[in-house]
Structure formats: C-alpha cells, structure tokens
Amino acid sequence: MIPFNRPPYTGNEEQHVLNAMRSEKISGDGKYGLLCQQWFEEKLNCNKALLTPSCTQALEIAAILIDIQPGDEVIMPSYTFVSTANAFVMRGAKIVFVDIRPDTLNIDERLIEAAITSKTKAIVPVHYAGVGCDMDVIMDIANRHHLYVVEDAAQGMMSTYKGKQLGSIGHLAAFSFHETKNLTSGGEGGLLIINDPQFVARAEIIREKGTNRSQFFRGMVDKYTWVDIGSSYLPSEIQAAYLWAQLELADQITENRLASWNSYYEQLSNLATQEKFELPIIPENCQHNGHMFYLKTKDLLQRTELLSHLKAEGVYAVFHYVPLHNAPAGKEFSRFNGADLFTTTESERLIRLPMWFNLDQDSLNHVVKSVLSFYEKN
Structure with a gap:
C-alpha cells in the first residue's frame, strides 16, 4: 500500500537530537530552539518567532494576545481544521463562518465585510494547501474596521503571496510542524509569528506560564515571577533539534x-x-x-x-x-x-x-x- 504521508526526514536529525540530548539544557529555548527562532525571524522578517508544542497552542496564544473575550466574534472559513476555531472558542468567542472560493478553497475575501458586526474582533484567514489568501483585501478590511488578522498558516511554510512570506502579513500567524506538514519537529510542533511589535513582550510571558522568566534570563529583572495569565507553551530542545535538521534543507x-x-x-x-x-x-x-x-x-x-x-x-x-x-x-x-x-x-x-x-x-x-x-x- 502506498501511504498517504511519510514524515519528512533528511538524515541529519539523529545527530542534532543526540547533541541536544547530551547538552546541559533539554528544556525549551536552548541552543536549537534559539537557532530555529532566529531562522524564522530572518526568513519571515517578523518581529518575533516563538516555537510552540503545536500550531493549536500558537493559535491559543494569539487568541489571548488579541484579548478575545466572551461574546466577541471571529470570522474565518468553515473549511479548516478544528483548532482554527477552538483556540478562539476556548476564550468565549462566537465563530462566524463565511463561504470559501471554489478556486483556491480559501476564505472568500469578498464576503468578509458583510459578516462584520459590532462584536467582531478578528479575521482568521486559512492558507489552504499552502496557497495564500487574498491578503491585500483582507488587511484593508481589517484596517478599516480596526480588526486583528491572525493568519492560520499551518500549511504555508515557504509559500508566498505577492512575494511576501505567508505568516508575515497579518498581526499574528501560526504554523504547524505536525508530521503531515512539509517540515516537522519530530511529529508535533508549532510556531507563533508576531508581526505587530505591541504583542512581543506579552507573548513571551504567556508562553512562559504567565511569568517574566524570559526577561530574567536576559538580565532585565533580578528575579522572575507570575505577572499574567499563561501556560506551558514551550517545546523541548529535542523537538527543536529535529526541526533544525529540516530547516537546514x-x-x-x-x-x-x-x-x-x-x-x-x-x-x-x-x-x-x-x-x-x-x-x-x-x-x-x-x-x-x-x-x-x-x-x-x-x-x-x-x-x-x-x-x-x-x-x-x-x-x-x-x-x-x-x-x-x-x-x-x-x-x-x-x-x-x-x-x-x-x-x-x-x-x-x-x-x-x-x-x-x-x-x-x-x-x-x-x-x-x-x-x-x-x-x-x-
């Protein structure tokens, strides 16, 4: 039987994973985690890239960052994976679906504006099959109505729209490194992209269980403490090392x-x-x-x-x-x-x-x- 998918494998994964295992730090944001994040920041020309254990969790952080509250509405296509909606539903949002385009199966940008109400907080375009949505139109609508745009670019790494990398256009974006994606961090994994600088500092805090631990390690505070809501959103060095082997190629x-x-x-x-x-x-x-x-x-x-x-x-x-x-x-x-x-x-x-x-x-x-x-x- 010819399988539907085989996880991407380059041959360099073992050495990098072994190096990570033998290092003095195998929790998140070690040598390989920082290497991967720097690679994405340079490739996507974004303000900040933060590895996460999954794309789902990257979307969950995005929902917290844009302050989704019960009763808020978020516009997206219905033809997508459940995580696209769940990340915002968990914060109390009502999801407003609009139809897709029959050519690309992406959200029909011409239908978004009619779905906007006084409760609308964000638009979440999904780049289906790594093919970009019409982001110029979507960003124009968002800017005129003061809405956030969170790109679900789970399938879109290394794809572009008008020469811009997918994930580099909206205020925030999320990528997946699940084993079915073009690049994987060992079967599961994700990435939060922050293009709007106002979200950088808080994203680090949310990702570090609501603490200012990242600032502590940079010497910006003399001790770290609980300062906000958050959760454990860091992947291990093992995941990052596996991903680094794929980024090299x-x-x-x-x-x-x-x-x-x-x-x-x-x-x-x-x-x-x-x-x-x-x-x-x-x-x-x-x-x-x-x-x-x-x-x-x-x-x-x-x-x-x-x-x-x-x-x-x-x-x-x-x-x-x-x-x-x-x-x-x-x-x-x-x-x-x-x-x-x-x-x-x-x-x-x-x-x-x-x-x-x-x-x-x-x-x-x-x-x-x-x-x-x-x-x-x-």
Missing part, C-alpha cells in the same frame, strides 16, 4: 515537493481538460510550497467510488475536512454568515493524493495510473 524539501506536485499536475492535466475532474488552481500572485496535491471529483458519489478504487489499487488517498459548521460543536459555537454555496459541496468532492518529501517517481506514477484507470472504466 528547507529549500531542498520545498523544491522536491514542488517537483512531485508538478509531476502529478502534468500527468493528470489531460483528463482535467476533458472535465473528468478538477485540479488545483494557483493564483498568479501566489507561490505555493507543494504541501498537498488534490483533485476534485464530480460529486460525493464519484469521490467515494474513486477512493474505493484507489484502495483496491494499493493507494491510500484521503478526503479532507468536514466543514466545521456542519459539526455538532460547530452548531453550538458558531454561525454561518450568508449562503453555503461552496464550502460543503467542494469539501465533498476533494481527494488528497499521496505526497511527501522524496516521494519516489514509481510510486507517484502508480498513483496516477490508478486514477486514470478509474476514469477509463467510468
């Missing part, structure tokens, strides 16, 4: 995934032009990172049949999110503003094909051949 990993993505696209384009299915659309002003390759079938029935066919051919392909507004918790903690024209129907058509760093060409060709054989029979 981040460009190579991205190029390799893009090569696989392009191979899929080229081999499947002929049937797509015959309207057997639809392939991803990448806007001209976006450079994606090859995070995922998907196709969209005619309808839910055809997707079910194709998934069954691929499984019989030894290919493990998957569908993706069930829209959050259709989930039990979604009905309790959210509302959908406007009509659901695309969110549900597009989600029911989508199939993700196997994709990972160093996906061998024989496996990729077998996946393509299996897809083609389905449509030859149907």
Whole structure:
C-alpha cells in the first residue's frame, strides 16, 4: 500500500537530537530552539518567532494576545481544521463562518465585510494547501474596521503571496510542524509569528506560564515571577533539534515537493481538460510550497467510488475536512454568515493524493495510473 504521508526526514536529525540530548539544557529555548527562532525571524522578517508544542497552542496564544473575550466574534472559513476555531472558542468567542472560493478553497475575501458586526474582533484567514489568501483585501478590511488578522498558516511554510512570506502579513500567524506538514519537529510542533511589535513582550510571558522568566534570563529583572495569565507553551530542545535538521534543507524539501506536485499536475492535466475532474488552481500572485496535491471529483458519489478504487489499487488517498459548521460543536459555537454555496459541496468532492518529501517517481506514477484507470472504466 502506498501511504498517504511519510514524515519528512533528511538524515541529519539523529545527530542534532543526540547533541541536544547530551547538552546541559533539554528544556525549551536552548541552543536549537534559539537557532530555529532566529531562522524564522530572518526568513519571515517578523518581529518575533516563538516555537510552540503545536500550531493549536500558537493559535491559543494569539487568541489571548488579541484579548478575545466572551461574546466577541471571529470570522474565518468553515473549511479548516478544528483548532482554527477552538483556540478562539476556548476564550468565549462566537465563530462566524463565511463561504470559501471554489478556486483556491480559501476564505472568500469578498464576503468578509458583510459578516462584520459590532462584536467582531478578528479575521482568521486559512492558507489552504499552502496557497495564500487574498491578503491585500483582507488587511484593508481589517484596517478599516480596526480588526486583528491572525493568519492560520499551518500549511504555508515557504509559500508566498505577492512575494511576501505567508505568516508575515497579518498581526499574528501560526504554523504547524505536525508530521503531515512539509517540515516537522519530530511529529508535533508549532510556531507563533508576531508581526505587530505591541504583542512581543506579552507573548513571551504567556508562553512562559504567565511569568517574566524570559526577561530574567536576559538580565532585565533580578528575579522572575507570575505577572499574567499563561501556560506551558514551550517545546523541548529535542523537538527543536529535529526541526533544525529540516530547516537546514528547507529549500531542498520545498523544491522536491514542488517537483512531485508538478509531476502529478502534468500527468493528470489531460483528463482535467476533458472535465473528468478538477485540479488545483494557483493564483498568479501566489507561490505555493507543494504541501498537498488534490483533485476534485464530480460529486460525493464519484469521490467515494474513486477512493474505493484507489484502495483496491494499493493507494491510500484521503478526503479532507468536514466543514466545521456542519459539526455538532460547530452548531453550538458558531454561525454561518450568508449562503453555503461552496464550502460543503467542494469539501465533498476533494481527494488528497499521496505526497511527501522524496516521494519516489514509481510510486507517484502508480498513483496516477490508478486514477486514470478509474476514469477509463467510468
């Protein structure tokens, strides 16, 4: 069976992890943690980058930083992972979903303004498949209505929008280093990006259990103490060391995934032009990172049949999110503003094909051949 995913692995992880294990500090923000954070600050040109144990926790810090209170509203797409919503729901927010664009499956920026009320506090665009949302429009709306923008860039590391790195545009951003992402910190991991300098000092405090411990280690205070709310949001040096091995080859990993993505696209384009299915659309002003390759079938029935066919051919392909507004918790903690024209129907058509760093060409060709054989029979 060709798996859907294999965690990215460069070969340098063992040495860095071993070095971390033998060091005098294996808790958070040691040598490797600081190296990783400096790399992100330079790559994304942000004010501060803070590693977290997961993207979920990075979003939770963001929700605290923008002072989400019970009754506040946060606008986002329903076609996303549950953490995007949960981080704000845990602070008492009501989630307001708007429809997605059928081309990129990102939030439809044209529908955001109509969803804004006096209770709206933030917009959370999700860069689906590492393809950037229309951030110029979103930032303009946010600036005119005095709203915060938190980019959910979980899938977007090494992708750009109009030449700007995803995650470097909003006030705050969150990335994921889960094993299914292009880069991993050993299976789990995340990153908080702070572009608005007003949040830097408090973010460090929240991340350090509500203490000014970071300031103490920099010699800014003579002892550290409890000064704010917070939690334990630091990953260990083991995670950071694993991630550092991947950052050393981040460009190579991205190029390799893009090569696989392009191979899929080229081999499947002929049937797509015959309207057997639809392939991803990448806007001209976006450079994606090859995070995922998907196709969209005619309808839910055809997707079910194709998934069954691929499984019989030894290919493990998957569908993706069930829209959050259709989930039990979604009905309790959210509302959908406007009509659901695309969110549900597009989600029911989508199939993700196997994709990972160093996906061998024989496996990729077998996946393509299996897809083609389905449509030859149907």
